[in-house]
Amino acid sequence: MSKILHENRNFIVKYLSMIESIKFLYKFKQNSINYLSKLMEEEIDIRRISIRNRDLFLMNHPEIVETVLHKEYLIFEKTMKGVELAKGTSIVTSTGDKIRQKMHVARPKLSKSYFPGYLDKMKEIMQVEIERLDMLTQNNKVINLHWELEYILLRLIGKIFFSKELDETHRILCYETHKGSIGLKRIALSVINFPKYIPSKANKEYLNAKQIADEFIKKLIDERISSTEQHDDLLNDILNEIDEKGNPVPDEYKYNHLFTLLPASFETPAKALSFTINEILRNEKIMSNLFDEFNQMGKYQTISVNDLENATYLHGCLKEALRLYPPIWLQTRKNNEEVIIDNVHIPKGSIILMPQYMIHRDPKYWEHPNEFRPERFLQEKPLKHPFSFFPFGGGPSRCVGNQFAFQMIPLVIHNLLTEFDIQLLDKNKPIRIETGITMYPKDGLNVIMKRKLNDTLNNNKPNKGKDNKIILEKEIIE
Numbered sequence: 001m002s003k004i005l006h007e008n009r010n011f012i013v014k015y016l017s018m019i020e021s022i023k024f025l026y027k028f029k030q031n032s033i034n035y036l037s038k039l040m041e042e043e044i045d046i047r048r049i050s051i052r053n054r055d056l057f058l059m060n061h062p063e064i065v066e067t068v069l070h071k072e073y074l075i076f077e078k079t080m081k082g083v084e085l086a087k088g089t090s091i092v093t094s095t096g097d098k099i100r101q102k103m104h105v106a107r108p109k110l111s112k113s114y115f116p117g118y119l120d121k122m123k124e125i126m127q128v129e130i131e132r133l134d135m136l137t138q139n140n141k142v143i144n145l146h147w148e149l150e151y152i153l154l155r156l157i158g159k160i161f162f163s164k165e166l167d168e169t170h171r172i173l174c175y176e177t178h179k180g181s182i183g184l185k186r187i188a189l190s191v192i193n194f195p196k197y198i199p200s201k202a203n204k205e206y207l208n209a210k211q212i213a214d215e216f217i218k219k220l221i222d223e224r225i226s227s228t229e230q231h232d233d234l235l236n237d238i239l240n241e242i243d244e245k246g247n248p249v250p251d252e253y254k255y256n257h258l259f260t261l262l263p264a265s266f267e268t269p270a271k272a273l274s275f276t277i278n279e280i281l282r283n284e285k286i287m288s289n290l291f292d293e294f295n296q297m298g299k300y301q302t303i304s305v306n307d308l309e310n311a312t313y314l315h316g317c318l319k320e321a322l323r324l325y326p327p328i329w330l331q332t333r334k335n336n337e338e339v340i341i342d343n344v345h346i347p348k349g350s351i352i353l354m355p356q357y358m359i360h361r362d363p364k365y366w367e368h369p370n371e372f373r374p375e376r377f378l379q380e381k382p383l384k385h386p387f388s389f390f391p392f393g394g395g396p397s398r399c400v401g402n403q404f405a406f407q408m409i410p411l412v413i414h415n416l417l418t419e420f421d422i423q424l425l426d427k428n429k430p431i432r433i434e435t436g437i438t439m440y441p442k443d444g445l446n447v448i449m450k451r452k453l454n455d456t457l458n459n460n461k462p463n464k465g466k467d468n469k470i471i472l473e474k475e476i477i478e
């Protein structure tokens with residue numbers, strides 16, 4: 001009798017915990033940011049969620065993140081449910097001891113020695129883009145600057161890493177990459193793992209995006225192979241990659257590098273750029289501080305790699321945006337052997353969730369955690385723990401493009417703010433966040449822009465009193 005009671009109780013406990021877990025996934029999928037914000041109040045460092053035979057662990061402590069990403073990184077591999085193609089064989093998705101083999105292809109062209117050349121190319125593109133934005137924003141037309149920023153970064157990346165002039169016909173890559181990121185998140189958080197041939201909403205979003213990226217990458221490769229011109233760029237390095245034994249790597253690997261590098265190099269930084277500008281435009285004091293620095297730097301035509309490196313206040317703004325709105329807001333890993341962390345037993349094959357969003361706003365590590373204060377990064381020791389701020393990840397798979405991002409994003413911000421008066425609509429409404437694989441501003445970045453007339457510096461006062469109809473180029477809202 002007591003055995004039957006015990007078994008029944010076990011069944012009920014299991015059943016209830018399964019219901020609890022499904023509820024978690026459902027709410028998490030519906031509004032991840034709200035849900036994470038609520039969980040923050042409970043101050044639990046490790047939370048276990050069991051879904052069917054799989055355990056998920058939400059790790060909300062910098063010490064634990066350091067263990068997973070850095071100290072014990074060989075035990076943890078990347079999880080990319082849904083991106084079978086890229087699994088383990090690309091720069092972005094490889095982990096463990098594979099990273100070292102894979103990273104050698106990306107590192108050289110992301111090293112600082114190339115930055116002066118990249119800066120020249122960026123200035124060329126920006127000059128064209130400034131003129132285009134000027135035309136686009138004539139007559140006080142309201143534009144969603146967010147999409148323009150995505151497109152500008154796509155053009156910069158195309159020129160720098162693929163030596164290719166991308167144009168309006170490639171804009172679709174921005175929209176589809178964005179939708180693909182939303183689809184991938186849905187796939188990652190679905191309780192049922194639908195095969196790709198089932199036309200679920202998530203599968204369609206991801207597969208459409210993949211098809212557009214496929215076409216772009218295949219054309220890119222074909223054009224390069226048939227070209228007689230020599231290019232010393234990242235595309236060249238990827239297409240000529242050799243393994244440790246000196247043999248060419250399979251074509252599939254090369255494709256996978258490009259497939260994962262494309263969103264990593266333009267879409268992720270574009271989200272950071274958009275949030276940074278969004279915050280700067282809301283605060284006149286911050287804008288004025290920035291212009292003090294811009295005045296020291298001089299006009300964009302003469303800006304050097306060193307100027308961009310030494311723009312500490314601008315970097316403070318970018319870092320603060322990366323803290324509050326980390327584009328990669330949740331990093332995941334799967335452990336390939338069982339492990340005990342912080343006295344918690346983590347069975348082999350569990351999914352580890354490390355939410356940048358939560359840790360970056362934890363009051364234990366940040367004063368006034370929800371306020372945008374670039375000054376906090378100007379202090380000598382801004383971090384209470386090295387992993388209390390990890391927008392670029394950490395350990396051996398830490399983002400290889402982070403230094404480049406700190407050249408490209410500040411250059412675009414400097415350029416836009418010195419060339420235009422930008423007025424943000426709905427300035428007093430809080431920024432609403434939404435998430436796919438990357439975090440983005442749900443309402444976009446709706447602005448009126450007016451070209452500054454003569455002296456682009458010393459002129460940080462926005463034009464006021466315009467009355468406009470909103471003509472959104474494309475709604476971000478899903």
Ligand code: HEM
Binds near residue numbers: 269
């Ligand atoms: C603000 C801009 C950026 C942010 C927030 C960002 C964020 C990240 C994060 C969090 C990771 C680690 C992923 C993981 O370990 O699971 C990562 C990896 C990576 N990022 Fe970035 N990234 C940015 C810009 C860039 C740029 C501009 C490039 C290329 C030009 C790039 C290329 C890569 C690559 C190749 C990896 C894979 C590294 C590895 O797994 O070993 N990223 N990035």
